[in-house]
Amino acid sequence: MAAQLSRAPLGSAFVCVARYKVLQSVAHSLAHSFTSALNWGDGDYVMGNLLLRAREVRANTLEIDLISGAVHPAVLVTPPVQRAVEKYSDWLRRLVANHHSDMRYVLKACLTIRYNLALERPNSKGSRGFESPYECTAQITDDRGKTWSATLRDWWAPGGY
Numbered sequence: 778m779a780a781q782l783s784r785a786p787l788g789s790a791f792v793c794v795a796r797y798k799v800l801q802s803v804a805h806s807l808a809h810s811f812t813s814a815l816n817w818g819d820g821d822y823v824m825g826n827l828l829l830r831a832r833e834v835r836a837n838t839l840e841i842d843l844i845s846g847a848v849h850p851a852v853l854v855t856p857p858v859q860r861a862v863e864k865y866s867d868w869l870r871r872l873v874a875n876h877h878s879d880m881r882y883v884l885k886a887c888l889t890i891r892y893n894l895a896l897e898r899p900n901s902k903g904s905r906g907f908e909s910p911y912e913c914t915a916q917i918t919d920d921r922g923k924t925w926s927a928t929l930r931d932w933w934a935p936g937g938y
Contacts, residue, residue, distance in 0.1 A: 796878035797925075800917045803872050805927040807843070808915040811865060811888060812929055818857025825935035826857045828892055828909060837894045843869045843886040885918040892933075900934040908934035 810816065816823040830853050831837055839858070840849045846866045848854050854862070865888065873880050890913050897907040914928040 796876065797882060797919050797921070797923070799876035799878050800873075800883070800919060800925040801927070803869070803876055803878075804915040804917050804925045806872060807865065807869065807886075807888060808913045808927045808929050810868075811861070811890070811915075812911070812913045812931070812933075816861055818860055819855075821857075821935060822933075823857050823861045824890070824911070824933045826855055827853060827890060828911070828933055829935045830855050830858070831892050832894060832909075835894065838889065838891040841865070841888040841890075843888055844883070882919050883917055884920050884922075885916070887916050889914045889916075898932075900936075901932065902934070906934045906936050908932040 812824055814822060818826060821829075827839060831839075834852050836850055836853055839853045841862055842848070843866050846862055848858075848862055869883075869886055870880055873883060890911060893910045897909050900906050900908045902908075910930065910932050912928060912930050914926060917925045919925070
């Protein structure tokens with residue numbers, strides 16, 4: 778597939794302009810979508826499924842390489858989490874293209890979800906269970922070494938909202 782670049786007239790010639798700034802928006806979209814109610818799998822939101830597993834194995838942080846699909850630690854990867862990793866790895870490529878940029882400008886793309894497992898409170902949304910705070914960071918490093926980042930902080934409870 779040909780690179781999708783913006784073209785800006787400069788006199789009578791056209792100059793190709795790499796679209797880097799949009800990578801900030803891509804990072805923002807990845808973090809918001811991963812933590813949203815649209816990320817559903819096996820009877821619970823992926824964030825709830827991940828939180829249950831994190832509590833079970835006492836591992837609070839999942840790191841996802843969205844380019845290779847690699848995850849760390851593997852002990853946190855349940856079937857719904859694995860499907861989400863595959864979905865978001867694929868979506869990264871489409872999202873970059875939809876923002877009129879190109880994956881050749883993306884050196885690294887990572888999603889990190891970190892729960893504070895030491896902190897729990899009754900679910901503030903009224904459903905069952907206890908919620909814990911989380912931080913979700915999407916980072917995209919471009920081919921120039923600049924990192925575009927978006928971080929969300931909120932609370933999540935298994936079982937949905």
